[in-house]
Amino acid sequence: MSKQKTVKEKIYTKKAIRRDFKANWALYLMVVPFMVLTILFAYLPMGGILMAFENFKPKLGIWKSPWVHLKNFQDFFGSIFAWRVIRNTLIISFLQLLICFPAAIIFALLINELKDNLFKKSVQMVTYMPHFISMVVIAGIIVDFTKSTGVISMIVGWFTGTTENLLSKPAAWRPIYILSDLWQSLGFSSIIYVAALSGIDDSLYEAAELDGANRWQQTLHVTLPGIANTIIIMLILRIGSLMSVGQEKTILLYNDLILEKADIISSFVYRKGLQEFNYGYSTAVSFFNSVINTILIITANALSRKYSETSLF
Amino acid sequence: MVRKFSRKSLPEKIIYILIYLFMIFLCVVCIAPILHVFFASISDPKYVMSQSGIILWPQDLTLEGYKIIFRTRSITHSYLNTLIYVGASTAIGFLVTVMAAYPLSRKSVLWRNVIMMIISFTMLFNGGMITFYMVIKNLGMYNTRWAIILPGCASAFNLILVRTSMMSVPQSLEESAKLDGAGPMTILFRIYLPLVKPTLATIILYMVIGAWNSWFNASIFLTDRAKYPLQLVLQEILMKNDVNSLMSQSSGELAGLADLYKQIVKYCCIMVSTIPVLVFYPFVMKYFKSGIMLGSIKG
Structure with a gap:
């Protein structure tokens, strides 16, 4: 396990990241549409789980609705x-x-x-x-x-x-x-x-x-x-x-x-x-x-x- | 295994005959409901109304029910809507999926595993129906066609299918194309996609059938009837007994017939929504199989 970890850390060095971005930026660009959709329709809803701890009112929105801890x-x-x-x-x-x-x-x-x-x-x-x-x-x-x-x-x-x-x-x-x-x-x-x-x-x-x-x-x-x-x-x-x-x-x-x-x-x-x-x-x-x-x-x-x-x- | 039927012992023969009979029975059970609906849809409405149980053969053939629904604007319109939704979500979904799968299948891409983990996590955990609904609302997509088209486009499952099959494409092909000066999009469309055709067929089928049959998102996001997909109109007709409001939208002379034709119009609606899928699936069966195999290995 620890061996794997050190190998992993070595991969993500500053130099490697820079070189990777230079060589592959176009490839990363191709992943962007999929990632945007994933963030919009999968990760934003996960953030919305905050509502579970609120007395959520659509008018007040997620940040201003009253916090009710575990009441729900x-x-x-x-x-x-x-x-x-x-x-x-x-x-x-x-x-x-x-x-x-x-x-x-x-x-x-x-x-x-x-x-x-x-x-x-x-x-x-x-x-x-x-x-x-x-x-x-x-x-x-x-x-x-x-x-x-x-x-x-x-x-x-x-x-x-x-x-x-x-x-x-x-x-x-x-x-x-x-x-x-x-x-x-x-x-x-x-x-x-x-x-x-x-x-x-x-x-x-x-x-x-x-x-x-x-x-x-x-x-x-x-x-x-x-x-x-x-x-x-x-x-x-x-x-x-x-x-x-x-x-x-x-x-x-x-x-x-x-x-x-x-x-x-x-x-x-x-x-x-x-x-x-x-x-x-x-x-x-x-x-x-x-x-x-x-x-x-x-x-x-x-x-x-x-x-x-x-x-x- | 290889013995001929005639060389089997008597008890074995009986068991085989029983298996065959049971299989035929299962087939009948699978087909009977659809045949019942089909026969009812082309039978005389009076006969259908008086009949209880299953209809085994059409009586007094009539296509009146089909004529009614093809003259009913909300149905023909929803048919067009469904075609739009199926076409758009399949096209967008296909494009974003293959575009993401190609880089994520390349070993030379440094962050590929991190990105895959971020995407795969959505298969493990999700925010649930209510927060999803709120997000769609806050994005301003409520009651727009985008609410139906976009959310299903980025499916982690489809991405994994395509990525897995792309991983078996040898690196050397890519390198020689690069030497010839091909950009990543050219490499993707000219080299990779032709090599993973069966997988692409599989995900396209999943997308088409999924979008064609999809109903739930439309039912919670659409209020404007002009945007309803076929399945949602169908739900109103079948579940809410809403044939009357439907009839009043069709031409005046039909309004009087409504009661008599109520039942067979339902059956006709089921048929027009199901026939395209039933005609379509036998041709593509083998791709579904390969998709399931792939999915079970790397799901």
């Missing part, structure tokens, strides 16, 4: 909403982890069993399709299918005896959310595993077959170890984003009747900040969420480095 955080964690939105976020996340994550792997394994190339390609093409449909359209289709005469409501009706608008039933929200996620992402998130599977050497299967392993045993002892690294990386990535569930689908679909189950951190921030104009408070909630996310990503990355010798940064 205390308000959030003291309210009934804190536990509710954190719980809902985590539950959606864990359901995705438990259902969508393994489903993609299983789907890839099944794809890998298909030997007819045309059929295989067609299946892949068709199952990737939902990924490219916009969230607004997905939400529109969900509304259409879960209204009282919709096809999903009808199927549910066969079991419960009554057909009703499922989007007004709190108990139906999570299944709707997860199943639509599964529908949208199953094919596309399997791509990476399919690619990993195609990298497994055929001779390993032949050897296993000579040893008398049947198809299932081959899957267990050749296929799964072959993609274990990919699975671990994807799992760690997934864990890194446990506390970040996107707000789009929720905002498009939720309503007062199911708020209790549907409201997640990001939709709560949206509602408090952009609909109720409670800027300081919502910034505080969002800042809390960002910090947790960052900690999760860094931890996941450290774990990844330790166990799979692959890390993202």
Whole structure:
């Protein structure tokens, strides 16, 4: 470590900096547009986090709004909403982890069993399709299918005896959310595993077959170890984003009747900040969420480095 | 692995048939919602209204719904807006990304790692929705097209993709071009870009599809209806049941039909917004694959 440091210090000497600038100034100029956009749309908002510690008034601006220290955080964690939105976020996340994550792997394994190339390609093409449909359209289709005469409501009706608008039933929200996620992402998130599977050497299967392993045993002892690294990386990535569930689908679909189950951190921030104009408070909630996310990503990355010798940064 | 189907044992055969059947089932599940929407959009509105459940085949073909939406100014106008947003954000995003990726991929550039760290940090931590909103407001971009076009242009993820593939371009190519008197922009466009075409295709696709489907930023930054992208108009129609206000904007004779055509107009809207993407994606599938592979290695 210390060795690296001294090397680093030597690189950035006055002489080197001057020479580098003289030789590469045009190259640095080329980076400027990207950096300007990054500063404007990524770093300025980070500076705006000061709002989390203020009773922010747009008229007074960020420098003159009254400073309230941690009041916004205390308000959030003291309210009934804190536990509710954190719980809902985590539950959606864990359901995705438990259902969508393994489903993609299983789907890839099944794809890998298909030997007819045309059929295989067609299946892949068709199952990737939902990924490219916009969230607004997905939400529109969900509304259409879960209204009282919709096809999903009808199927549910066969079991419960009554057909009703499922989007007004709190108990139906999570299944709707997860199943639509599964529908949208199953094919596309399997791509990476399919690619990993195609990298497994055929001779390993032949050897296993000579040893008398049947198809299932081959899957267990050749296929799964072959993609274990990919699975671990994807799992760690997934864990890194446990506390970040996107707000789009929720905002498009939720309503007062199911708020209790549907409201997640990001939709709560949206509602408090952009609909109720409670800027300081919502910034505080969002800042809390960002910090947790960052900690999760860094931890996941450290774990990844330790166990799979692959890390993202 | 290499055995022919006919040489497999009976239980194995059954399992294979089950796998094939399951795959066909999954395909049907993936396609059915879109087909339902498509069939409904070209069916007689009375039939669609009376029907519950899924529509398996169009009835009494009519293109009336499509005619209505193509005569509805707010839809055709939003279509144009979306084209502007997709075109502008892809062009600007592409340009700033490749221009930044080239210097940052060169070992001779002293500060490249520091700059990369500054850029990558934005993938780890962000200011959140509210502060982003405030920044857009204070920059005077609120309710302008720039609020939709610019923020997505500098994506750290895309930059890393391009930079990674540029790092594998041998230094000697650059040096010989320099001896011939080529400036950095010439080297970038004449030598580097042709060599990393697959990656460029990947990021362009990400940008196009992302911009085409994007809705959220428009919904929080735009108040002027004349600037609405297609997805935002679509959201109003699909989510807020706002077909009526839409109809009143179209020609007077249609106003009376509104109730009857309400439902199929929704379906038509979904189709016109989705068809371009659905036609587009199969041709570019392989690039998405390579992009995902790259992203997972160096994400």
